[in-house]
Amino acid sequence: MDFKNVFNSIKKTFLWFVFTNHCKYCNALIGENEEMCEDCGKNLPCITGEKCEFCGASKERCGCKKHKMNFDGITAPFYYEKGIKECLKLFKFNGKTHFAHILAEEMSACIQKDFANVKFDFVCYVPFSNVQKIERDYNQSELLAERISTILEIPLKNALVKLFDVKTQHDMPIQQRKGNIYGVYDVRNGVSLKGKTVLLVDDIMTTGETLNNCALIMKIRGAEKVYCATSAVTVKKKK
Numbered sequence: 044m045d046f047k048n049v050f051n052s053i054k055k056t057f058l059w060f061v062f063t064n065h066c067k068y069c070n071a072l073i074g075e076n077e078e079m080c081e082d083c084g085k086n087l088p089c090i091t092g093e094k095c096e097f098c099g100a101s102k103e104r105c106g107c108k109k110h111k112m113n114f115d116g117i118t119a120p121f122y123y124e125k126g127i128k129e130c131l132k133l134f135k136f137n138g139k140t141h142f143a144h145i146l147a148e149e150m151s152a153c154i155q156k157d158f159a160n161v162k163f164d165f166v167c168y169v170p171f172s173n174v175q176k177i178e179r180d181y182n183q184s185e186l187l188a189e190r191i192s193t194i195l196e197i198p199l200k201n202a203l204v205k206l207f208d209v210k211t212q213h214d215m216p217i218q219q220r221k222g223n224i225y226g227v228y229d230v231r232n233g234v235s236l237k238g239k240t241v242l243l244v245d246d247i248m249t250t251g252e253t254l255n256n257c258a259l260i261m262k263i264r265g266a267e268k269v270y271c272a273t274s275a276v277t278v279k280k281k282k
């Protein structure tokens with residue numbers, strides 16, 4: 044008999060009777076004063092230590108070689124790894140919109156810490172195309188931006204438009220992705236960016252090309268600074 048398994052099931056049964064508090068990531072029952080369960084605590088890929096401003100990874104894990112982007116900084120609470128992958132899948136595709144609250148809180152803490160001296164004029168998000176708006180019930184990046192706007196008391200602006208869709212980034216070789224999305228995004232008619240400092244929100248930064256192109260068009264249209272926040276970043280491998 045596996046003693047550990049028996050112990051764990053007794054513990055779970057005990058928790059069912061005594062507590063009604065749930066892990067904010069996986070919904071498992073936990074003790075009254077806890078925020079998350081033991082498994083999630085061990086598996087959350089938090090970004091700790093000093094961050095690289097170009098890729099959001101810690102300086103130890105940064106493999107971007109300080110490749111200059113069109114944005115002025117990026118911050119994220121998590122690496123796109125382990126438990127966060129599952130959370131983001133549920134959040135994006137399975138209607139689990141409560142993750143917007145959890146992730147936006149973590150993101151807001153990062154924004155306050157890493158962009159402490161920046162005064163934002165407004166927060167905006169990576170938009171959906173008209174086709175995506177029909178296909179999907181909600182834009183996860185918009186939900187994150189809405190929450191961050193409330194938490195940090197920065198006005199929310201629907202500043203960008205996505206003019207057309209391109210082949211999904213994830214299944215393309217890295218070389219082909221570059222330049223593939225130039226011209227996909229533009230600034231919405233009537234939105235003035237002149238001299239503005241903008242916080243741009245997306246759910247994940249993978250290659251960085253989406254945020255890079257959004258930042259570029261905002262700067263062409265007059266934005267002074269564009270800072271980005273995502274819930275997770277993919278780390279480029281060190282070469």
Ligand SMILES: [Zn+2]
Nearest residue numbers: 066069080083
């Ligand atoms: Zn959990």
Ligand SMILES: [Zn+2]
Nearest residue numbers: 095098105107
């Ligand atoms: Zn880096």
